[in-house]
Amino acid sequence: MKIGNLRLEVPVVLAPMAGITDLAFRLLCKKMGCGLTVTEMISAKGLLYNNAKTKEMLRIDYRERPTGIQLFGNVPEDLARAARIAADSGADIIDFNMGCPVTKIVNNGEGSALMKNPELAYEILTAMTDAVKIPVTVKIRAGWNASCRNAENIAKLAERAGVAAIFVHGRTREQFYGGKADWQIIAMVKQAVRIPVFGNGDIFSADDGIRMLKETKCDGLMMGRGADGNPWIFEQLYAALQGNPLPPLPDINKRLDTAIEHLQMLLTLKGEYIAVREMRRHISAYLKGMPHAADYRCRFHQLTSKEEFLKLLEDYRQCWYDYVS
Helix, strand or coil, X not given: CEECCEECCCCEEECCCCCCCCHHHHHHHHHCCCCEEECCCEEHHHHHCCCHHHHHCCCCCHHHCCEEEEEECCCHHHHHXXXXXXXXXXXXXXXXXXXXXXXXXXXXXXXXXHHHCHHHHHHHHHHHHHHCCCCEEEEEEEECECCECCHHHHHHHHHHHCCCEEEEEEEECCCCCCCCCCHHHHHHHHHHCCCCEEEECCCCCHHHHHHHHHHHCCCEEEXXXXXXXXXXXXXXXXXXXXXXXXXXXXXXXXXXXXXXXXXXXXXXXXXXXXXXXXXXXXXXXXXXXXXXHHHHHHXXXXXXXXXXXHHHHHHHHHHHHHHHC
């Protein structure tokens, strides 16, 4: 399928997630069959102020392509300038965030707060599509709350502004990540516009993904929390979309070996001090639902060196074998 002039071999996208979808995790997901990776959301103002940490988030690796850079903000001129910076940094698409529900973002009139301000959203998207030659996409929610479910209207405005594709999370901002995603709103958006629509929300398995495609008729899928600690979901979805038998779910060795690979990439990209501390959060996701996970999670969070981390991973491997024997 195509987003503007960009062809995706697999219509499955890794959703931007703060603190999760850095370059290391994106490379893992790409290796597993992800069709399009997207950076963590990046502040337009941070780019314009030349913030070093913000600029580092623009980093893209040729092995993960095609790749999008996601921006957030609420000033059309800022977003246009930031979009040009992102395009010059090598992005294949520019995605605009209208879905983040975090309070500090919303209180600034950014993220999902823009679901309440369609006129400003239209101005921003028009400014961005006019500023760059590569495709511009937008991530939205079902609406602000139960009485303001306006995804259809926002989608029509986005299409009019020149947006090339829409990613729809089936929850309102009021829901955050609780309750159940309403896939019907995704179906309604799909019927309302001619550009590609990607469904997002409550996809935790290949079966969920195929069911969403059938129920909503959407063009593709965006994976968020379902991929956290579970990059193999892309492998599963790729097989399902090809009509092939699903590969086996990861056993303990594949799970821990992937965590080790993840740590090694973080060490290369960020150095030991940052890598070990960031991996504490990732290992919690890799071990979720596993025997003795809570105890080991606490132990991992005390570690400060790669040697300690690797040793405790092997200790957990042995603990798992002891548990099942």
